[in-house]
Amino acid sequence: MLHVIDKILLKEEDIQKLVSKTAKAIYDSYNNNLSLTIMYILKGAENFAQDLYNSISREKKVLHYIPIRASSYNGNTKSSNNVTVDLMQAEKFIANNHILLIDDIFDTGATMAKVVDVIEQYKPASIKTCALIERKIKTNRKFYLDFKGYSIEGDDFLVGYGLDYKDKLRELPYIATIKKEFHD
Numbered sequence: 001m002l003h004v005i006d007k008i009l010l011k012e013e014d015i016q017k018l019v020s021k022t023a024k025a026i027y028d029s030y031n032n033n034l035s036l037t038i039m040y041i042l043k044g045a046e047n048f049a050q051d052l053y054n055s056i057s058r059e060k061k062v063l064h065y066i067p068i069r070a071s072s073y074n075g076n077t078k079s080s081n082n083v084t085v086d087l088m089q090a091e092k093f094i095a096n097n098h099i100l101l102i103d104d105i106f107d108t109g110a111t112m113a114k115v116v117d118v119i120e121q122y123k124p125a126s127i128k129t130c131a132l133i134e135r136k137i138k139t140n141r142k143f144y145l146d147f148k149g150y151s152i153e154g155d156d157f158l159v160g161y162g163l164d165y166k167d168k169l170r171e172l173p174y175i176a177t178i179k180k181e182f183h184d
């Protein structure tokens with residue numbers, strides 16, 4: 001599968017710097033005595049969420065650290081607007097808690113918007129969103145991220161550090177682009 005890779009965009013050490021920077025922005029933005037409930041979107045956000053959790057929890061109490069599911073890509077490199085959310089019983093950790101929702105990459109924003117919508121039905125005290133990467137898109141978004149690590153221009157499809165191409169290449173320690181001929 002490595003033959004689909006074009007260029008390395010972020011090396012391991014670049015990613016770790018982005019994680020530290022993002023963690024700092026997060027704990028600086030919350031009151032000291034407030035504890036966070038982290039929810040992250042499987043499977044892509046697993047690596048980022050784990051590293052962010054390690055960094056945040058050195059400074060701040062993390063009450064719960066919980067995976068949820070959301071999918072829109074259906075194995076393609078193009079987003080579909082049809083997002084399905086499965087809270088996997090995370091709903092019991094939402095009411096009156098401060099939720100930090102983590103995803104790997106923010107593209108159209110449809111995934112985050114839908115998950116926030118679902119979480120809000122369970123009455124959190126607050127909810128903020130964070131993604132490692134935001135893709136700059138030309139159209140106006142209706143939904144914005146609270147925290148991001150890095151922005152990319154254009155429509156490169158990314159793999160590695162949790163991000164997958166057809167459920168492969170998540171295990172790469174770096175983030176790379178794939179060759180255009182493998183885009184759908």
Ligand code: IMP
Nearest residue numbers: 079106107108109110111157158163164
């Ligand atoms: P959105 O709903 O359009 O914002 O797309 C975000 C979701 O699509 C993320 O949760 C990712 O799983 C997936 N995604 C978007 N772009 C990429 C990419 O370049 N590589 C891998 N997954 C991606």
Ligand code: MG
Nearest residue numbers: 041042044070
């Ligand atoms: Mg995803």
